[in-house]
Amino acid sequence: MEPMPQIPMLSYDVVVIGGGPAGMAAAAKAKELGLNVLLLDENDYLGGILPQCIHPGFGIHYFKEELTGPEFAARLAKRMIENGVEYRTSARVLEIRNYSDLEKVVIFTSPSGVYQVWAKAIIYAAGARERHAFEIGIVGDRVAGIYTAGEAQTLMDIYGVLPGKEIVIVGSGDVGLIMARRFALEGAKVKAVVELMPYPGGLARNVMILRDFNIPLYLGHRVVEVRGKGRVQRVKIVKVDENLNEVPGSEFWIEADTLVISAGLIPSVKKLKKIGVEIDPSTGGPVVNDRLETSVPGIFVAGNSLLINDLVDYVAEQGELAAEGAKEFIEKGGIESRKWVKVEKGANVRLVAPHYLSGDRDLYLYLRVSRPMENVEVRIPETGKKVRLPVVKPAEMVRVKLRAEEIRKAQERLTVEVVGA
């Protein structure tokens, strides 16, 4: 396909798609490495989801200080802008085209029109999307008052609008719990947090919020139905057994005017799929090598588009890693490796990334377990690696450092497993 000649054309070494922490860290780093960078974000402000995450808990590793989301975002934005990175907000990327390894085109719209940008490499950091009510099998009336956690958070913490007065929250992950606190602080009544699994999904420090505000937590329960005229009036909840099947006769209703769905995030990768990027079904993000390069050469990915991160510190780290990858790719015309070692999932490992390791450099493996366990070891038998951990939970990502020489001990593949110590 020919590029469209009638629309203005820009040219950069790297285009970064997404101005959240992943994108901003990537752009800042790429610029520091001497690349000519353009960052694009469809929001009218930088920071991605951080400006709406006004609670503390960000940046303990990256900035060695506990910051709120907006503060974390502001620091990254400052670094990026002071470095001289060019960026555009209100710039929505419509399409990515891959003509050849060092010839890519990004097409975006902005208030001043449509543009196409030629780039040698692309760093894709478009974040994630939230799962919505239908996806988790909630049926009933189509009424106002159903929000995803992110929508409710944007309303409340960017626009200053309280989304409802009597609220039921689906999901006890950190996002659901943090939203419960925000609603309660702002004077809404949180009538229940409903969690499908038999254990809470969030960190202990966030579960504490429920005690602070006397919010009932229903573990092993599911919201199945919403009823109302015009607006949510009540929601139906049922108990589930160990196999997550509904227990007959266990249903009850809670009166509420608002239902907030906090049922997890999914990497937003539609535009990558379109150009044939291979996706890992367990992370929902692309299959990547240890430079965070996808299966399409020169397209790198970082942050929640790669896999869902619980700590923004890791997101920023991934952004920088992708920038280093872009630098190598542009300089050498590709990412080199003598051979790639494939990473396999072993016992109690639900997902792991990166997927292919070169053994040329140290790196972090990011992984999540399927079920909670105490006193465990993360083991990689092929390399002899063992890391002891007091607890692992599905909600908390585990990050393991692997040294190049350790990786080189593995032949074709290495297996990551989490087993009792």
Place this chain on the structure above:
Amino acid sequence: MRKTYCFTCIVCPLGCAIEVELEDGKVVGVTGHTCPRGEEWAIQEVTNPKRIVMSVVPVEGGALPTVSVRTAEPVPKEKIAELMKFLTGLRLKAPIKIGQVVAEWEGIKIVATRGA
């Protein structure tokens, strides 16, 4: 009167299940902790729990309609509702710099966490 509080320690990832026993409002026993840091935290948690408080305040003339704020230090838990009422009444005008002290309530500084 004897009262027992059970909770998960949040000081480190180990998450010990701590029990604190109170007799007429006085701590008479702490069990379940693995280290002194956890014990100290648990005692503070039953005798004088404190929290950082965050909210948003309407702002006139800024890029966004609100500015986010937090307390510069943790606030006693029982005072949080009162503090929130104070914050609800607050109105700010742009320009506001991130980190700027935008108000003070009972000696506690309220700091802007976004610019406006």
